[in-house]
Amino acid sequence: IKWIGSSEIIFSATNGTKVHYYRVPATGGDVTPVYEGNWALGSWSMCSKFGRIAFIKQSPKHPADIFVADVAEGTFGEPVKVTDLNPQVKNWKLAKVETIKWKTKDGFEVEGILTYPVGYEKGKKYHLVTRIHGGPSGAFTLGFGASMWNGSQYFAGRGWAMLMPNPRGSIGRGDKFEQANIDDWGGGDYQDIIDGVDKVIEMGIADKDKLSVM
Numbered sequence: 001i002k003w004i005g006s007s008e009i010i011f012s013a014t015n016g017t018k019v020h021y022y023r024v025p026a027t028g029g030d031v032t033p034v035y036e037g038n039w040a041l042g043s044w045s046m047c048s049k050f051g052r053i054a055f056i057k058q059s060p061k062h063p064a065d066i067f068v069a070d071v072a073e074g075t076f077g078e079p080v081k082v083t084d085l086n087p088q089v090k091n092w093k094l095a096k097v098e099t100i101k102w103k104t105k106d107g108f109e110v111e112g113i114l115t116y117p118v119g120y121e122k123g124k125k126y127h128l129v130t131r132i133h134g135g136p137s138g139a140f141t142l143g144f145g146a147s148m149w150n151g152s153q154y155f156a157g158r159g160w161a162m163l164m165p166n167p168r169g170s171i172g173r174g175d176k177f178e179q180a181n182i183d184d185w186g187g188g189d190y191q192d193i194i195d196g197v198d199k200v201i202e203m204g205i206a207d208k209d210k211l212s213v214m
Contacts, residue, residue, distance in 0.1 A: 002046045002053075005073040010034065010053075012041055014172035016111050017099045017142050021055075021076070034076040035069075040141040046071065055079075060097035060115075063089055063144040093118050095156030097145065102199040104168075104192055108177060112165035112196045113140050115152035116205070119159070127160045128206035130197055130213045136169035136189065137178055163200055167192030 001011045003026070010023050019040040024031045035041070042056035042064060053071045057079070058064040063086040070077035096116040101109055117126050131150070133140055145152030145162075152162040166172065167189040169181035181189045200206040 003048060004046075004071060005048070008073045010046070010071070012044065014139050014141060016172050017113055017140060017166065019141050023076075035079070038142055040143045054082075058143045060142055060145060061094055063146065093157070095145075095153055096120065097142070097152070099142070100196075100199060100203075102195050104188070104195060106188070108168060108180065108192070109173075110165065110167060110192045110196060111173070112163050112199075113142065113152070114200060114205075115145060115156050115162040115164075117159045117161055118156050120161075120205075123204065125207035125210075126205060127210040127212065128197065128200055129155050129160055129162045130193065130211070131162060131164045132193060132213065133164070133166070133170070135171075136167075136181060136185070137171050139166045139170045139172045140164035141172075161200065161205055163196055163206075165193050165196040167196075 001009055004010050007026050008023055009026055010021055012019060012021055020033055021035045021041060022031050023034050039057055039059040044053060044055035046053040051070055051072050052068060054066060054068045056064050057067050065081055065085055066083045067079040067081050069079040095118045098114055099111055100114045101111050103109055143150055146154065155162050168177055169189050171178055197211065201208050
């Protein structure tokens with residue numbers, strides 16, 4: 001959370017599988033997005049004196065880099081990329097990544113990040129790895145899939161698909177969703193994950209006889 005001038009606050013928040021910046025009047029009122037897209041924004045620092053923000057941005061096709069933008073009350077300038085920390089990635093074959101959704105029997109909508117195998121062929125079924133996050137108040141977001149938390153591009157490069165579900169108990173879907181697994185660990189949250197696996201099987205991507213979990 002940072003002040004913009006004396007009348008506005010800017011903050012970052014997880015929204016489903018994305019991490020964005022938002023602003024709100026210091027006296028309260030409507031929350032408005034200032035920088036949205038299919039990415040995850042990370043650590044950031046702001047200099048109010050010079051009206052500039054520096055932050056880390058990454059997406060499924062782009063590893064983390066530093067961006068800067070001009071910021072003032074009511075405005076957020078177009079970010080400019082100032083680093084290129086992993087130029088070798090431009091020459092890599094990267095997998096398709098998308099957020100998928102499914103409904104639970106008790107009315108929740110659950111999201112998960114699905115990474116397709118590199119060279120995916122429609123109609124062909126693949127080994128599916130399901131990656132479960134800890135917390136439980138955490139969430140998988142649309143970052144680059146080459147870390148200890150998200151190794152999806154590693155598996156995709158070897159011809160496997162990966163599902164990273166955000167079951168009940170995860171952040172980014174409101175208080176009710178985050179608190180829905182209290183006194184029910186391994187109950188509804190487990191079923192949310194299994195329903196997500198079934199969704200990928202129904203999509204014709206996962207081979208029901210080749211399923212792994214980590």
